[in-house]
Amino acid sequence: MSESFLSRRKIAARAGFSPNTLKNYAERGLGPEFIQVANGACRYSISAFDAWLAQHKNGGTQ
Structure with missing residues (x-):
């Protein structure tokens, strides 16, 4: 079975927060x-x- 991937915008929408939140998390590790x-x-x-x-x-x- 192959893994499914989504863009930052689409994955953020799944959780109800903005793509910028994920971008900030990524930048901070x-x-x-x-x-x-x-x-x-x-x-x-x-x-x-x-x-x-x-x-x-x-x-x-955490």
Whole structure:
């Protein structure tokens, strides 16, 4: 089964926050893992993002 990836804008919409929030997290090394494609755009694995999000809900591990 192949992994599905979404753009920063689309993955941010899944969580209800802005793409700039993810950009800021990435710049600070705090956000979910992503890959950078040839044109410089970021792509996020849906499963990895969902796992990161679950881990960072109130009461989750930091």
